[in-house]
Amino acid sequence: MARTVRFHQTGGPEVLRLEDLEVGEPGPGEVRIRVDAIGLNRAEALFRSGRYIEPVRSLPARLGNEAAGVVEAVGAGAAGLAAGQAVSVVPNFSHNDYGVYGERAIVPACALLPRPDGVDAVSGAAVWMAHLTAYGAMVELGGVRAGDVVVVTAASSGVGLAAIRTARRIGATPVAVTRTRGKRARLLDEGAAEVVVSDEEDVVRRLAEITGGRGAEFVFDAVAGPGVVELARATAPGGTVFLWGAQSGRPTPYPGFDLGMPALNLRTYTMLEVTRDPQRMRRAAAFIGSGLRAGSLRPVVDRLFPLEQIVPAHRHMESGRQFGKIVVTVDH
Ligand SMILES: NC(=O)c1ccc[n+]([C@@H]2O[C@H](COP(=O)([O-])OP(=O)(O)OC[C@H]3O[C@@H](n4cnc5c(N)ncnc54)[C@H](OP(=O)(O)O)[C@@H]3O)[C@@H](O)[C@H]2O)c1
Numbered sequence: 001m002a003r004t005v006r007f008h009q010t011g012g013p014e015v016l017r018l019e020d021l022e023v024g025e026p027g028p029g030e031v032r033i034r035v036d037a038i039g040l041n042r043a044e045a046l047f048r049s050g051r052y053i054e055p056v057r058s059l060p061a062r063l064g065n066e067a068a069g070v071v072e073a074v075g076a077g078a079a080g081l082a083a084g085q086a087v088s089v090v091p092n093f094s095h096n097d098y099g100v101y102g103e104r105a106i107v108p109a110c111a112l113l114p115r116p117d118g119v120d121a122v123s124g125a126a127v128w129m130a131h132l133t134a135y136g137a138m139v140e141l142g143g144v145r146a147g148d149v150v151v152v153t154a155a156s157s158g159v160g161l162a163a164i165r166t167a168r169r170i171g172a173t174p175v176a177v178t179r180t181r182g183k184r185a186r187l188l189d190e191g192a193a194e195v196v197v198s199d200e201e202d203v204v205r206r207l208a209e210i211t212g213g214r215g216a217e218f219v220f221d222a223v224a225g226p227g228v229v230e231l232a233r234a235t236a237p238g239g240t241v242f243l244w245g246a247q248s249g250r251p252t253p254y255p256g257f258d259l260g261m262p263a264l265n266l267r268t269y270t271m272l273e274v275t276r277d278p279q280r281m282r283r284a285a286a287f288i289g290s291g292l293r294a295g296s297l298r299p300v301v302d303r304l305f306p307l308e309q310i311v312p313a314h315r316h317m318e319s320g321r322q323f324g325k326i327v328v329t330v331d332h
Helices: 042-048 121-126 128-141 158-169 181-189 203-210 225-233 278-294 307-319
Strands: 002-007 016-021 030-039 067-074 086-089 104-108 112-114 149-152 173-178 194-197 216-221 235-243 265-268 301-306 325-329
Touching: 002 104, 002 307, 016 307, 030 086, 030 121, 042 307, 067 104, 067 121, 086 121, 121 301, 121 325, 128 158, 128 216, 128 278, 149 158, 158 173, 158 278, 173 181, 173 203, 181 194, 194 203, 203 225, 216 225, 225 235, 301 307, 307 325
Parallel strands: 149 173, 149 216, 173 194, 216 235, 235 265, 301 325
Antiparallel strands: 002 016, 030 067, 030 104, 030 325, 067 086, 086 112
16 A cells, blocks of 8 residues: 545645555556655646646546656566666656656656666656756757757746756856746846846846847747737747746737747647657757756755645645745655
């Protein structure tokens, strides 16, 4: 038996319950892990509340797709994995099929990465999702190059901070956008070349000043909604806007026609474009692994909660007050 988080109805954080459940043995292509730390992601709050891009197929439902732990049992065909190995779970599966919020979990073997020496469970649960998302957008798909200006909205989120570091690592200039003035100094400390406070400043004018009127070559936007019009105005001709989140919760217009049909690339993106492609994953793991060793990439952990505090942990995630990744730890 293992204490496992489930919800029996969609709703607010309070629907999450810790229950004793039989975990069972891994099937073909699966692995059972002892979970030591869990990285929280906004998608889980959306799934829990029934507002994710993928609906909840059946209840009660499990939750969670990023964690670090140790392999306990290996199913048939899960090559290259052995009991006792320290691993991280990266999101490449549906929330409807697997969930890692618990003391033990069964996950697909293809969602595991070996945890390098020196990467503890908390870091191992906090580093991958954020950096894979940023790497995939900028390096694999967005074609960001040294000297480009990269605008990062919701910059204080786990992914936003990873995007700042990733941009630095490839020689680009990261410009952070936050709603919250109180986060400005820390964003500069984390590597942002400039910070734009969107609740107080004219985003288009500030980005024009910062880029010398050229516009940003790449915009990495987690907010979407009406703000994409301003971001499109602040994008260089031929530049690209990647929409990777919809924090505003409002409809997102396509601004190209109203802006006179500029050479504007605007598209939605999820990190599954990386984690479900073995070759992209191989390159991503090499890029992030070498960045961790060199110290140019690292997770920023906002706050730790024990598993028993999963409801307050979700409340904290929804408050928007976090700076970096929220991690839940599991005592065995
Ligand atoms: N496409 C993908 O592969 C992918 C991967 C991971 C996450 N996501 C999505 O990306 C978004 C961020 O996820 P996360 O886990 O990194 O977030 P997070 O750590 O929970 O951080 C969210 C940040 O977004 C900003 N924010 C919150 N509500 C906002 C609003 N209404 N308008 C503007 N900004 C708002 C806040 O930053 P400020 O106070 O600094 O503004 C907040 O700190 C979510 O929508 C999530 O579903 C997508």
